[in-house]
Amino acid sequence: MKLDRCYLASYRLAEDRADITHQVGTDDVPAMPREIRLSDFPEAYREVLDRTLVVDDVARTAGISQTDRHNMAALGFGALVAATLRRGEKNPLWVLVAVSARPRHWSEGEIALLEEVSERTWAAMDRAAAETALRESEERFGQFANASSAGLWIRDANSLAMEFASPAAAAIYGVEPDGLLGDVKRWAALVVPEDRHGALARMEAALAGETAIHEFRIQRPSDGAFRWIRNTDFPLEDADGRVQRIGGIAEDITDAKRAIEHQGVLLAELQHRVRNIMAMIRSMALRTADGAMDVVDYRSLLEGRLLALARVQVLLTREANAGGFLREIIASEVGAQAHREDQFELNGPEIRLSPKAVEVLTLAIHELATNALKYGAFSVPEGRLCVSWESFEKRERAWLALEWTESGVPLLEPSKRRGFGSDLIEGRIPYELGGTGTLSLQPGGAHCRMELPLKDGESILETDAPMTFFGGMLDMTEAPDLSGRKILVVEDDYYIAGDTAAALRGAGADVLGPCPSEDATLNLLQSQTPTHAVLDLNLGGGGPKFDIARLLKERGVPFLFMTGYDPDKIPPELEDVARLQKPVPFRQIVEALSRL
Structure with missing residues (x-):
């Protein structure tokens, strides 16, 4: 122009x-x-x-x-x-x-x-x-989708074909980047059959204009693993309000599901643990009364044992299921009783014990150290103590041998009464740890030798030990008469098992066991048939077990549960079994058995 x-x-x-x-x-x-x-x-x-x-x-x-x-x-x-x-x-x-x-x-x-x-x-x-704005919007969405740990996806509302799936979505489902695109059947094939109908139904809700949040399981082709997915489906509408597409956010919640489940298990185990400790304290109080000379002596003995039990819990809760080092345990208990450091020596390699072994050995060392202060090496100026330990091979596995040797002590008359310490060493170590323990008075002082297998185990109390038992008689006067009944006791805690068996004998029953483990129980049932049974559910840690209960029910043997677990842990087919909550009065056990 x-x-x-x-x-x-x-x-x-x-x-x-x-x-x-x-x-x-x-x-x-x-x-x-x-x-x-x-x-x-x-x-x-x-x-x-x-x-x-x-x-x-x-x-x-x-x-x-x-x-x-x-x-x-x-x-x-x-x-x-x-x-x-x-x-x-x-x-x-x-x-x-x-x-x-x-x-x-x-x-x-x-x-x-x-x-x-x-x-x-x-x-x-x-x-x-407009094109620039769209391109910038797409770039922002792409950056968002690529950075998001949740999977983002878009489907066509008519065909349900996947039009877009972010890299995270492909990773969650364990497929190639374009493995979810196209026919809805490609996605549906990854959903486990039991959950597929429900997952598709939630899409129908999104097509109707609703936002639907639902969970389902998939099996990933990449590794065959089953995973829990939480999907949020929502409608994408056009200017006239018609649903043209369905958008969604997919999250892998498997770890969260496991964490919640694990938390529930931990809570149940905590409840069980606390109830077992309370039962153990009760037994400890009863047995301390048998050996005390007067109230002052009883208070001193019980206080020392409770403090030792508390030290065990502090040690075990520093690190979950990690146990503790033997030298640290011995030094803590012996050092608390000795007047000076030159009164004792400790010789042995660094050995880490399982949580359960820590529980038992801490109390055993405490009893030895307390007796050394009252009657032994720490009671006289010239007294000395040597504690040595080593590991050795036995039955193709590692074992621990521990020697407690006192010297410089005037010879004392051996007691005819079986005390708390000797009961713990010679009874509880075999029962709960599957080892051996001997305690004797020799010229110069006390001598103790303990042997036990070195193995991992939960702190409530795993063992396949032989059925050696020592326990006192509990007063069952005016309790129901259980004469003529042959009652199987299955309980892995030494003190609870012993006191339960003593209470049943006091009521006239013949006791089979006690059995500390599932294997020991099954072995006993091969040769003997009880008329009734008392079952603990947590044998050797790891949660409740029901195989023995099912076997007894199959044989028509009436039984009851004595457990620290809540009722929701009992499977439906065993819901009608009587259940006593730990800690339970022993007379109540006798009464419950009399009603079976």
Whole structure:
């Protein structure tokens, strides 16, 4: 069109200005400033509110004010056409201005061409801006989807075909990056059959406009592992509110499920543990009373044993299921009783014990050290103690041998009464740890030798030891008579087992066992048949076990559970079995058995 300048301007009506965004031209018309004030061109501005402004001669064309003429001339304009794009009434958006340095007659064709170019340029810019915004939006979504640990996906509402799945979604499902795209059957095949119908039904809810949160299981092709998935399905609607697509967020919640389940197990184990400790304290109090000379002696003995038990718990709770080092245990108990360090020596390698062995040996060493203070090596100035230990092979496994040797002590008369310490060493070590223990008085002081297998085990109390038992008689006067009944006792805690058996014998029953483990019980049942049974559920740690209960039920032997677990741990087929909650009074055990 042989113009001298052409420029684009965006209107800023509220700010009384138009911004010059693009321009080209010759030297005959100087370059436009970055912005112009609309009030400097009052008549021209009013004209563009409704129509295209056409000026053939700035100096002579009617319809513009003197102010308009002066300011246009100052810009170097001789003639101009301002093709303004409007949206609504008196709402100009932007303008394409064609300028001639000299007066010029604009033909209808030229004016129409400028108006068309103005429309097309705006449309192209609008489309480019939309495409840029879309591209930026897609880039942001892509960055979000790639960074998200949750899987993001989009399905077509009609076919349910997967149109998009983020890398995390493919990783969660254990497939290639495009392994979920396409036919919904590709996804559904990964869902376990029992959960497939429910997962598809939640999609129907999203198609109906609802947001659905649901959980289901899949089996990953990559490793064959079963995983729990939590899906959030939601509708994606068009401008008319019709659901065109379904969007979703997939999260692998397997670890969270396991954590919740593990927490429940830990809570049950904690409840069981606390109840067993309370039962152990009760037995400890009863047995301490048998050996005490008076109330003061009883208080001192019981306090020392309770403190030793507390030290065990502190040691074991430093690190879950880690046990403790033998030297640390011995040094702690012996050092607390000795008057000075040169009274004892400790010789042996570093050996880590299982939690259960820590429990038993700590109490055993405490009893030996307490007796050494009262009667032995620590009771006289010239007394000395040597504790040595070593590991050795026995029955193709590692064992521990520990020697406790006192010297410099006047010979004492051996006691005919079996005390708490000797009962613990010679009874509890075989019963709970599957080892051996001997305690004797020799010239110079006490001597003790303990042997036990070195193995891992939970702190409540795993063993396949022989059925050696020592226990006192509990008063069952006026309790129900259990004469003629042959009652099997299955309990892995030495003291609880012993006191239960003593109570049953006191009521006239013949006791089979006690059995500390499942294997020992099954071996006994091969040769003997009880008339009744008392079963602990947590034999050797690791949670409740029901094989013995099912076997007794199959044989028609009535029994009851004596457990620290809550009722919800009992399977449905055994819900009708009587259950006594630990710690339970021994008379209550006798009464419950009498009702079977």
